[in-house]
Amino acid sequence: MKPSTSIQDYLKRIYELTENGSPASTNDLARELGIKPASVTGMIQKLAAEKPALVEYQKHQGVTLTATGKKAALEVIRHHRLLETWLVQTLGYTWDEVHEEAERLEHAISEDLERRIAAALGNPLRDPHGELIPTADLKMPLEISTPLSALRPGQKGTVQCVKAADTELLRHLESLGLVPGARIEVKEYSPFDHNLTVKIEKKASVLGLNITNKVFVEET
Amino acid sequence: MKPSTSIQDYLKRIYELTENGSPASTNDLARELGIKPASVTGMIQKLAAEKPALVEYQKHQGVTLTATGKKAALEVIRHHRLLETWLVQTLGYTWDEVHEEAERLEHAISEDLERRIAAALGNPLRDPHGELIPTADLKMPLEISTPLSALRPGQKGTVQCVKAADTELLRHLESLGLVPGARIEVKEYSPFDHNLTVKIEKKASVLGLNITNKVFVEET
DNA sequence: AAAATAATTTAGGCAAGGCTAAATTATTCA
């Protein structure tokens, strides 16, 4: 059976929060989902009790996805990213407009429509933010890029992806030229605030951690 | 506030069942929605109690839409028919494959996406079955066609639309050439079973009421 | 005009997925 919309959203957030290797805490999950922590505990317990279980869970220790849960999460993420790509490529949406729409449609499209959209787009590898699209057999390709915040003066690279959904932030990044494909070079590093001075294509900008943590580059 | 998916489905069915001018009965509504009559009574009472009311309702007398309810119904129907058109025109769906998909997506698309799809399609007037698409300001254009079942030998016309969602039926109609645009001429009428012998383009077929009631033609 | 039948409504319940308030458990700090 296909998981409910709510469950799909939980699994997707857990996937994102556990990408760093550590379990997702109840509170973080609650914040991301916009649901009260008490309710999140209830749902997590339910997901852990399903047969087969969708998550691994020990009280107070946070939650991780089982293989089954991970597949379900990647299914939703594939839908989301294909939809974003499709909205941008065929209906003229900009990268800061697509998130909300995809957030609802991801639960409503059939596997058939997913396939047709993917085929019509030529089975794209990345979405408009440069994020990797899980494959049709639900494997997440290996991301080769690193956060811009890890680069130091002298290092150069190409922007691969931007991990952000917020409209305002995306518009700001676009105005800076900080979009997938942009060539960048780190000029200065300021150790106390971790600001980086970065030359983007031709223009230099000073970027704080809030930005450099969300922009991923392939060093060259 | 946007009505829930369930409410949208109720309003859409009530619209369809009241197109003939008479109120929709609890039982008919239940059959169309695949919901038990007892549950339908409950929902109808709720819709009538909303402020502003979405339906007009008197116990045992059936239900009709208020102006507010009608607008909400036309909104859903516009979504449905635009989506069907879009699936056929841009993703290669056939007219018998689109209904289910549109049935889910109609509740998930934003007004913005609705506008963009309509614009991309050139603001179409009819969907793949030839059914009229409500306008952007939610008026239903006047349908000029009449059921094929009302025609008698000697009368000729052009198929305007087919009121059917069932895959098998649609495939059958297509195999008969009974699709929007087809030129037809009624050759014989059989009074006891109401069968019509109809020449469709070049080929003649004998059609029962189950078919002739669902095919709408413009007489010429 | 009863009686039989069909349609509709009421009553009581259930599952999903939220919430608040209170209780408990972990963690941090003095």
Added chain:
DNA sequence: TGAATAATTTAGCCTTGCCTAAATTATTTT
């Protein structure tokens, strides 16, 4: 190490939208 604080869980409740079974109301038939 004990107290304060932060995180998490439990308990009890609510809304939505459905269900079944029983009761009621309309409509047909005889």
